[in-house]
Amino acid sequence: MASRIVAFRPVVDQEMKDAACRVLDSGHYIRTSPDEASEGKALEEELGAFLAGRDGRRPHVANLSSGTAAMHLAWIAYGVGPGDEVVIPANTFASVAHCVSLVGATPVPVDVEPDTYNIDPAAAAAAITPRTRGIMPVHTAGHPADLDPILELARRHRLVVIEDACQAIGARYKGRAAGTLGDMGCYSFVQNKAMTCAGEGGAVASFDEMRVRRIFNLANHGRGEHYHRGHADEGAPVTHDEIGFNYRQSEILSAVARVQLRRLPGWIEQRRRRAALYRTLIAAHDLPIALPGERPWAYHSYVRFEVRVPNRAALRRYLGRHGIATTVHYPTPIHLDVPYREQLGWREGGLPVTERLAREILTLPLYPQMTEDDVAYVVDHLAAFFRQQASVTA
Ligand SMILES: Cc1ncc(COP(=O)(O)O)c(C=O)c1O
Incomplete structure (x- = not known):
């Protein structure tokens, strides 16, 4: 029997279709610099406003091609690598561990709470070793992980906390947006999340502007100031700051995501x-x-x-x-x-x-x-x- 009730169904309305068609008609599909007027840049500003705390402080945001790209680049931006350990919940999506491995570090899976399915702070504390550099609490299914004890643990052991808020945009921990309490938050807009962009998409958010900027640049082939200045100014050298990736988001998808964020x-x-x-x-x-x-x-x-x-x-x-x-x-x-x-x-x-x-x-x-x-x-x-x-x- 065909499903009468499907497992999930993204909402698509005329405004989203119009937004996608507007970009299609424009012929401009890729944002190649962080500051150019674009759907991606507008989405970053709108997401920052959406994630702002009651005090009005807005995190900086980099719009990326997926939640996996966000997590991968977050660990790179915090210098986590070979010889380091990162504590993660064992009940989670594979790419949480994969991204730790991709930077050469070792994921250390720990047990979770039986009812929220989130990382158990006591299990995380028991897994800390002299090699531990980071913790990734995952806000499973939209229920925030218990962050206070995790943040306290991180303070005590000088650990980086990257929140996996891929399932939790719009969720709040004690009134604050999931993904904005640790050093950085990672979001996914893949099709089965609360908001999508009609395909794959993601973002990082952090109050650390320099790291967010570096993440955008890493996602854009490692191009930084020199590259953009060189192109703007004939005669200046066009060089890349570092070895990068192509983890950019399509402008068509960013346009859809902007409408989704409003809903x-x-x-x-x-x-x-x-x-x-x-x-x-x-x-x-x-x-x-x-x-x-x-x-x-x-x-x-x-x-x-x-x-x-x-x-x-x-x-x-x-x-x-x-x-x-x-x-x-x-x-x-x-x-x-x-x-x-x-x-x-x-x-x-x-x-x-x-x-x-x-x-x-x-x-x-x-x-x-x-x-x-x-x-x-x-x-x-x-x-x-x-x-x-x-x-x-x-
Ligand atoms: C908990 C969690 N982390 C990370 C990801 C990765 O996000 P993406 O599929 O956008 O790469 C997902 C999503 O699918 C997820 O559910």
Whole structure:
């Protein structure tokens, strides 16, 4: 049966289509210098304003081609490299570890909290060694990681904190935007996030203007002042500051992202309403489902509604037969995945909470266009599945 309720669905409206077409018609698709008037530069300014604190301080932003590019360049900008260790949660997306490895450092996966699925600050503290240079708290599914103890740990051991806010644009920790509390935050606008740009996209944000500028330049083939001045001024040498990448964002996608950013607060509110309805209906049915935690200090952006269930494979098949698409994001934790299992010497049982989550977590559909009836339809089928299970075992 074709899915009646898909796993996620980006919102696309006429204004986004017009924005994309405007850039298509302009023939100018790539922003090649940080200061040129462009969709990318406008997006950076708008994102900075969106992420500003109550005191009005705006972080600097570099618009990039993906969240992975953001994390890769963030570690480079802070000089993390060979011989260094970086503490990360084991229950997360592979590129969190890959980016640490790509700069020659060693990722140190640690266990997570069983209900927010985020890095456990006590586990992070226990993993610190004289080689530890950084920590990457990941704000999983839009619920901020508990940053105060992490920041305190970082102060004590002089560590760099790069927040992975790829799933958490618009989420807040104690009133402050996720991604703006550590040294730098990384964001992703890939299609299944709260805001997208119709494809791949990302950004870094930080109050450290020089590092943000360097990241833009690294993403732009290592071109800096000399390169741009040389091109503007015939006769001056055109040189690159350093070896760089092509991690630039397309102007078409940046234009779409600008419209998406304006809609984002409303979409998050809608996600939160649907998540609250899931909670109420699941609780009313008294199902053997563990609901995700939501700390009192968290403004959860609910990019995903992740529950823990018994008998997950059978449940997924049942829901699928009734037109409900579900997802399992991290069936193999970082420490047991092929690139790390041997290299870091992990075995099953090493990180028990993460391993249990890998077996139990199920992402239910959640997106702003879902109606109350859609949520009720999903919960009715969850209830029907567990009724059926109970009758088989009775
Ligand atoms: C937690 C987390 N970190 C990093 C990334 C990487 O972002 P991207 O897919 O834009 O490279 C993602 C996204 O997919 C993610 O969910």
